[in-house]
Amino acid sequence: MKRGQIYFHLHLVSDSTGETLLTVGRAAAARYENIAPIEHVYPLVRSPRHLDRVIADIEAAPGIVLYTLIDREIADRLETACREANVPCVNVLDPVVDLMRSYLNLPATGKAGAQHALDADYFKRIDALNFSLMHDDGQLPENIEDADIVLVGISRTSKTPTSIYLANRGVRTTNLPLVPGIPVPDRLLKAERPLVVGLIASPERIMHIRQNRLLSINAADQDTPYVDKTAIAQEIAYSRRLCGEHGWPMIDVTRRSIEETAAAILALWDQHRYGVGSTRPGFV
CATH class of the missing domain: 3.40.50 (Rossmann fold)
Structure with missing residues (x-):
């Protein structure tokens, strides 16, 4: 660790690879001098049991939570847990998806990791x-x-x-x-x-x-x-x-x-x- 640098926990929760969250998190953190995230990456979170382990880690090391989860039930559970732990939590794709839905007047597909399809x-x-x-x-x-x-x-x-x-x-x-x-x-x-x-x-x-x-x-x-x-x-x-x-x-x-x-x-x-x-x- 660098002397004089401030560190914080950054939890990245994804039902896919987590690459999108890593890119967004690092791009945002780069805007702050002498600030560096301690990254906790949780890829392929698609079950309640897996989410339980993630929530336990967040509670043990509170910080900022960024997530991309298609399953609404799992996303709601994560948001509830973060609220109860007084930890800030945000779905980084929702604002962009909502904007596209409004502009295109089309529903978004609910498929996790669609951007990584073998096409x-x-x-x-x-x-x-x-x-x-x-x-x-x-x-x-x-x-x-x-x-x-x-x-x-x-x-x-x-x-x-x-x-x-x-x-x-x-x-x-x-x-x-x-x-x-x-x-x-x-x-x-x-x-x-x-x-x-x-x-x-x-x-x-x-x-x-x-x-x-x-x-x-x-x-x-x-x-x-x-x-x-x-x-x-x-x-x-x-x-x-x-x-x-x-x-x-x-x-x-x-x-x-x-x-x-x-x-x-x-x-x-x-x-x-x-x-x-x-x-x-x-x-x-």
Whole structure:
């Protein structure tokens, strides 16, 4: 625990996986400085017996309760227990569902975990994930034309985690490392279908990440061009020139999270697919 930080118990009760509650809870908690939730996640709560255990935990460690429960009887029991324990409790989806019901004039389906159904979108995400793992870090460059997006950049520009995140959105992504003096695959230069995006970062950020990488693997040689700021600056300059020559848009990831980088890439991909605006070279 960090010194000076205030902690509170956050109970997340779901009849599905709890991913929605985790996202909402963390997004809300991030609005407060020096505040951090102690997360208690209860997935697949679909029976009174399971709910009894959840209520016992809430009473033992009072805090805030967020829930998504389709079964009205179980939800009412949870709300009653929270009221009696003087614990704040809210169904995070009800306001949105009610708004949609009012606008669409249609009843909502009462199916827990409906967003996780094994439908075509689900299998599309699995296919994209398999593709991205098989084509990580320059593997199988002959399949570039089968990708939706190709990420290029020097070492430690978050190419792999960004590829995995995009794959979870159903986007087939491959990534290729850029190394000065080593030509990029000819297939990349001739690729027509995929969107090619260059990822760059400041020399200071790259140097810091690479130093930590060497420390994590207990590398004996810490005095190497891999972590030399001047050498890194030259690598970044090479990336800029290459992307500029081929009209590939660039994204500076220095102060971006993986999610923010992926959002910018998906916006460029929409332009690439549908021709909305243009994918001119430059920074996003």
